[in-house]
Amino acid sequence: MSLDKIFNAESVAIIGASRNLTKRGYQAIKILLEEEFEGAIYPVNPKEKRILGLRCYPDVDSIPDSVDVALVTTPAATVPDILEACGRKGIAGVVAIAGGFGETGAKGIELETRLLETARNNNVRLVGPNTSGMMNLKSNLNLVGLKDAPRGDIALISQSGNMALSLITEAKIKSQRGFSYYVGVGNEVDIKFHEYLRFFKNDPETAAILMYVEGMRQGREFLQEAYKTTRQKPVILLKSGRSATGRKAAGSHTGAMAGISEVASTTFARAGICVVDNADELFSVAETLSCLPPIKNDRIAILADGGGHATIAADLLTDLGLTIPELTEHTQNNLRKILPPAATVRNPVDVAGGTDAEPTLFADCARIILNDPHVGGLLLVGLFGGYGIRFAESLALQEEDAAHQMGKLVVSRKKPIVVHSLYSYEKPHSLHLLRYYNIPVYDSIDVACRCIGALGEYGRYLGAYRAKTNFILNPEHKRKSAGVKIITGALEDGRDSLLETEGLELLALHGAMALFKDKSGRPVVKPHQSFVEKTGNNGNGYLATSEEEAAGFFRKIGKPVAMKVVSPDIIHKSDVKGVRLDIRTEEDVRGAFAAIMRNSKNYVPDADIRGILVSPMAEPGLEVIIGTKTDEQFGPIIMYGLGGIMVEILHDVAFRVVPISRRSAKKMIEETKSFPILRGVRGQAPRDRKAIENLLLICSEVMEAYPEIREMDLNPVIVHGQGLSIVDVRILLHASR
Known part of the structure; x- marks a missing residue:
């Protein structure tokens, strides 16, 4: 069922409505009235006649009109029966606030199972349970109870109500942008992350999607939807539950999969998602990606009014994988014409005091720099916005003029500008104007660099979109009858593993024999x-x-x-x-x-x-490992790294979700710290990287072709100057399949 009737509901029932000011059933009605929700509101409580001037109904069946969505604020044990009643009434969706389900243990899991069965049997979609609620800020449908959330074009999906509150508060204080929708995913029992993603992808008033994720029940489906979504609009995600302690906390909080697996960061990035590791950067990155064009060439110019900030910015951007290109001689000559002799014009550009009495020069410099064909975007760092405060009030008008000009530059050049200002906390009008023109301003140089870096990351992804996997598995096109016979024989034999000879034969069926070389x-x-x-x-x-x-x-x-x-x-x-x-x-x-x-x-x-x-006996060479397993959230994955005992000591490995392309296989090899060894160090001959790529592709194909395989370990694989030798093979099966 489409989620449209839930998110764009024109009528809402508050089940568990209350006259108690501290109860959610009171607060929900109060905020809907205060924010002038235009639809119908139906309080439900058998003990009350009226609440806040609205007629109260003893049960859902008593409501005379049709209802689109119900907010259920009653205890967990009551929710399944309420769902059944909502189904009889034809209510499209239920938002269940109560905790006490899968996050609490065995009894909670049992109750959660009953809840899902009831929802399915009665054709009702369920948000939550254990959710903070949902909001449509365009229509004032506020089922969260949070006042004065800023309206805008960013959709927020979160598994934590406190994280949502933090992000909404940050937007209110620091930004001129806000949210189109918010939904608390909760335990993700019925409606899954990828379904929310699909809805917001198709919403014309949502420019970017911001996510806080602790765990996922259907990670593979989410990746497939993210692959489609990120081509149209950016998705920004903070993942938690990476540590052992974090995984336990995530599981006890949501009852979803216990935290995000170790492959998540790379996997999300392959789907075009901008993964943020720092909560303080999350909204800022979303804000930037929602309002500025992506950078097409990974090349950033830095414009500064001090050498220190310029150096710090250059280091940070380089660490993020961006290039600080030298400007063309034509660009440098044009900058020299308007800046003092002491200025640095190569990139980073340091105005060396040239703007102290004339801050409009910032706009002139920006125009010259963005005309440079080597430059994809501009980062302005330093004191802009503070000249009228620090030097003379009259300079504030010049800064405002410069802000107008830079805003128009972003539109005309289709290249982004991001600003770091020491005076952001003072809120001068010039910085307000920049934000009006969709130029974000940050008081942290680290955050500013991360934001413009995200524009480069997103542009890089879009440029290589056609080379990416869509995460869809096609086992029927990859299976071979002889391979099926090997696996079926093992399972019929009561085994949950293949013999090594069978494993080698299975690899051979998919082309691995061409990788074996004699002396x-x-x-x-x-x-x-x-x-x-x-x-x-x-x-x-x-x-x-x-x-x-x-x-x-x-x-x-x-x-x-x-x-x-x-x-x-x-x-x-x-x-x-x-x-x-x-x-x-x-x-x-x-x-x-x-x-x-x-x-x-x-x-x-x-x-x-x-x-x-x-x-x-294999000839001497470099020992590597190739392994595959079935990840609980994303399905089959593949790993590459140094082999033998070194994999346990150094853990120098790279992960990808199956299937992989040759480009992905190449990247896996190159992103390990041991990659230089393959190229040959200290007089050693280079190793056959192409053979490793081929074997990675074969292992990916085998894992895709046979869902019966639970895990596969090739360790060690000895890589020679030409070819490689698979020294040991272990393939484990899902015994129940």
Whole structure:
């Protein structure tokens, strides 16, 4: 059902209406009347006749007219029955304030389940429960009870009422912008984040969407909707619940998924969302993105009236990944004509006192700088707005004139200006004028830099939009019948993991064999399937069931080998001493076979041992790890990083949500701290990055193709100058599927 009838309701029932001034059922009616909500208001309370001059009804069924939305302020245990009554009445949506559901434990989860079933069975959409309410500030539909919220074009979605209050208060005090809607998501039992996002994407009076998120129940659907939304309007998000303590707090607060997973930040950014880590920057970034055009080339000019601020700004913008380009000679010459000889004109531009007696020069400099083809946006830092306060009152008029000119520049050049001013707290008229022209002003240089950085980030995303994934999984197009047979066989066998030989064969089916190279660098050709079934040779080794077979395979391989136990009952082979490396003679092969079998039986007496895998020893190289798992919020994800024991020590890894593109695979490799090692350091040869990219794409495809796979670990993968060797494969399955 569309959310339009909820957010744009023309009639509202207040269930749990009260004459008690401290109760939500009183405050809701009072604020609707004070803010002159034009629709009908129906208080519901069987003990009252009238509240605040309005007739009170004993129950929902008694209301003579149709009702669009109901605000329910009664205790948690009463809400399911009220939902049923609302369904009979044909009410489109219910906003449930009460806590005491999934956030409280087992009994609360049981009540929450009943609540959802009742809502579905009665065709009622549910906001919350455990929500602070919702507002449509355009129509004065205020079901929060918060007075004087500033009106504007930013939609606010929050899982915390206190965070919403903080953001609304900040907007009221510091900005000239405000909100079109607010909704408290609460426990997200029925209406999910992506549904709110879709509604605000389609709302013509919403320019940007601001979000505070603790956890999500349907993260994959949210990413798919965000991918569509961010192309049309910016989405700004603060994620919490990143630490272990934060995850516990998030779970106890909302009853939603316990915090945002470790992949969230990168994942949200891939969907075009501007992720903010600092709560103090959240509204400012949203304000900037809602009113200014994105920067198309990541290149920022800095205009300052002091060297210190210019240097700090340059450092901050560089840390944010933006470029501070040198201005063209033509631009520099034009600046020299109007600034004193001591001025710096290369970028950052320091006016060196040139504006002390003539602050209109700021506008002249801005015009020259924004005409430079190398420049995508301008950051003005320092004292602007304070010249009339610090030096002479007459200069205030010049600052106002400069503000008018800079406002018109943003429109004509379609390039943004963001201002940092030490005098923002004084609220001079010149800064008021800048905000009137949609030029945001901040008293913090860090916040100003983060805001113009967000314009660069958003412009960068839009420029590469067609290269991004849409987060849609298409397993039916990637599955192979032989792969299905391998997985089905394991599940029918009662196993929740594949044998290593099966895992290697599954990878081979999706093209991984081309990644295996012999000593001379030639690809190892995948044998015919019948040969695999007969001998156990999967192109990367042979499965021996006796000492004699193992010795024969050693002779066939013709170089040092590794030997590993293959058993569905032994996942961690090293733990049972089921691995032997660098075996160089037939005699040692026989001895290793016997020792591995003996050790395995000693550790797991009833182990179903299928044989011993005899593989050529991998050539030396760099150990990396590629892993996949099913994230509880976003579904299948993939990880890359340094392998072996280093992954646990350094945790130098990169994550992406599956499926990934080649561009994403390349970025994953490049964003790890160990990336320079692949390029070759201190005389070492470069490693085959293209082979890693190919294997990442194959693992992404396998994870997408077979939803039965719960987790996949390739660790280590040894990367050579040419090609790579997959030394160990572990694939775990969802046993219940």
